[in-house]
Amino acid sequence: MQISDKYAVQMRGIVKTFGSLRALDHVDLDVRKGTIHALLGENGAGKSTLMNILYGLYQADGGEIYRNGKRVRIKGPNDAIRLGIGMVHQHFMLVENFTVTENVILGREVTNSLGVLDMKRAREDVRRIVEKYGFQVDLDAKIEDISVGMQQRVEILKALYRGVDVLILDEPTAVLTPQETNDLIGIMRNLAAGGKTIILITHKLKEIKQSSDACTIIRRGKLIDTVNPQTVDEETLAAKMVGHPVRLVVEKTPAQPKDAVFEIDRLSVRDKRGLPAVKDLSLKIHRGEIFGIAGVDGNGQNELVEAITCLARAESGTIKINGEEIQNTTPQNVIRHKISTIPSDRQRHGLVLDFSCEQNTILEKYRSGPFSRRGVLQNGKIAAYAEKLIREYDVRPSTCALQPARSLSGGNQQKLIIAREISNEPDLLIAVQPTRGLDVGAIEYVHKMLVHERDAGKAVLLISLELDEVLSVSDTIAVLYGGSILGTFRQDQADEKTIGLLMAGGKRHAVNS
């Protein structure tokens, strides 16, 4: 493509190397003015790196950047903002106890001739932007009092207030409910219609189909293709992203639940600050059932899992597995009672990264035979066992047994944890955000394993912030909001809209099934 002023941003032959890793290998990008342009790729494909280069956070090792057809050099975010390029990161950078307006003008304060802050004029400026693009934001609310979706809008406002023309959004929907996602897409459309250009970094195919005019796919640092997402189906996009055909639908037969094996009765848990986080929560999970808990982050998911695994104290209520109460005992006791957990933070809770993969496979079993005898580790047995798990669960590279777990990719770290937990032969398998940060291929694998465990007659508890995941994998879906379950649905009765409303704390529309 020609360098032309029809394009808000053009990047040519961008190269970036981290250590021995080539993160970007001669990538080109052409973003037309006034469009929503999606950047699609798996985790670690290089899409964020490319945008961080455009925003000046990284310097490219090679290649050129053009803005409106003119060659530019971007040495830092200040250069980028001066060129009208803004970026909204996944993690917001807002002052909690400032109002929306104060946050927006922070760093660009309007002052009168005496150098005194002119809040009236500032507020007027911000209001004009809000009205122009149809934001729904209370300008005088404090950040700590508004929802995550609102906070994101404040971040976007901040960029617009600085006169940004090109707005980069990094995985903006990761923290949003389905309704908030729809609202965001609405705002993005308004912005594009108003002449702004939007670059959307995401790995969610549905959003791209819903919002974008063009989609550039990056795989392992290489440019794969730029397509019109309106004329290409999701399977094709996914295949381009991972490099081979993928099944996006979770294949499973209807659940055949048997007896209830796991039961929580009126559980209450306080969080680390001593505030109630789980309130009077009850649930029942049967053998042969995947019980999914949907909910926005911070609604008691962590505390619930910590109470089950005995990392946190249950204030009241009981947790029973096979009829035996386990609350307020020890993590070891929980494991002994055949509950295995795939934790949400695999690097913090799941693995000892400096241990070899082999050592990580016996992290819960090293105490007893066959892995130790009279307190001495049986290296031969351990090696054989690890070898078997690595082979069966296809952890790559297949020669990783003696390498530190740190050296594995995220997906393979997760496979290692899944291998370890499933081989415990638990009665209840808890999977917390099991696909976080994984690519499509690995996600498919994780879902298959969960269904496989269900079919083997185990009870599975899936807790995820990805609503799509909960909806497609679970047989029973519960919505967690404010530490309570607001509704429970059978998979065939659950619709995204009702559940989305409940996730935002809406009134209960459905009765427990």
Add this chain to the structure above:
Amino acid sequence: MRLTAKILKKPITSALIAIVCGFLVAAVVLAAAGYNPWQAFGALFSGMFARPKYISNVLIKAAPIILTGLSVAFAYKTSLFNIGAEGQYIVSAIVVTLLGVRLNLPAPLLIPVLLAAGMLAGGIWGGLVGLLKAKYGIHEVITSIMLNWIAFYLSNYIVNLPAFHQPDSTGTYPIRESGYIMLLPNWKRSPQGMAALSRIPWLREVMMRTDVNFGILIAVYMAVLVGFVLYRTAKGFELRAVGFNRDAAQFAGIDVGRSLLESMLISGALSGLAGCVAIMGAAPHNISTLAAFENNGFNGLSVAFIAGGSPVGCIFAGLLFGGFLYGGQTVQADVGAPSEIINIMMGTIVFFMALSKLISTLADRLAKGSALHAE
């Protein structure tokens, strides 16, 4: 280039580089102070190796600091910083002296009793730190520094108790001879012993002129044992898991609090053993009034650090340190340079060990640079 990078990344390489840097810095300091560095280093090495009895004394000096080094290295594997080795060493020395003076037992009984009591005392002193950490989350550095001072003043108090204080001296009575762990202490002074030794001059010198004892053998044995416990046993696996990632260990059902306690108990017992070896192994076989810390425990920190936390490495680091400490006296005697130059050298070595991360980063650069050139 790749090979160079690989060699640079070996832990032993950073230790060697650090040692060379230690000598360089010491040379500069010596030269600046008007001494001839070559002469000083010559005196240092001849003070370590020139005569059999020097070598023997180096080994005697090294044994306790190898053990305190092991103590620090062991705790470090559980991510605990045992700066309390000094205090654990002192309480052990106190207990060994008290019991050694009072208990009238034959050697086969007294020696094991004293070793056990010293290790127990050190273990309790360390375990206390572990307990406070596990129960109340109090940082081990704070509690162990306080316990160091408690041990220090406790020691001075005991030394001055009339029941133990040796009149006209600064110390207590020595422990009973049946508590000594010297090599064949009675035989070497018997007529047959003297006769046998007179035929082998170097051995005679070592046996008669130094307190050659079992300390170094105990230290080497413990280094191997600690290595085995850490890397080959279920307990060691558990402690290292806690050391690397406390959260994951807890999640996997390991009792983290208990691990911290156990680790400090064992670490303390190792420092305690160092105290045993020092009192039972070499003259004056007693404790005396302390004006300042003797640094047997603090030197263990440097030893563990130079060894990169490796138990077997502690043997070599301890020998190096012990050698410098002993040979340093010769530097003062022969060249006139203050023996503090040894502290400067050790400090520099520790400093450059701390920079060893930098060396491995540089090695990465080097490897990357050559990879780019290869393209």
